[in-house]
Amino acid sequence: QVQLVESGGGLVQAGGSLRLSCAPSGRTFSTYAMGWFRQAPGKERESVAAISWSGGSIYLADSVKGRFTISRDNAKNTVYLQMNSLKPEDTAVHYCAADDWNRLVVVRAPRSWGQGTQVTVSP
DSSP states (O other): OOOEEEEEHHHHHHOEEEEEEESSSSOTTTEEEEEEEEEESSSSEEEEEEEEETTEEEOOOOOTTTEEEEEEEETTTTTEEEEOOOOOOOOOEEEEEOOOOOOIIISSSOOOBBOOEEEEEEE
């Protein structure tokens, strides 16, 4: 397991943008697939985006396609979630996660998580 630290959440108006960042604490993540999940109050946690360790495979949930982009810089040990055209329904705690592709995207049960960062989109 890897400890992950997110940053970049905040409050933004609808139509605005935010960029979330995630980096491991004290360990390289170059061999892990990385992803983002989110959980809104009263709702189940959902997978938002994922990227393979090479960056060659990317998953985006239908609800964010065309608006969100996931990328990674292995030299900086950082994964990013660029969120554009934000909507009030994007309001949630966003969590960074890491594991192999199968556990992250197929099973959706990664073993490494960050503490979460709040994203709030006002109407």
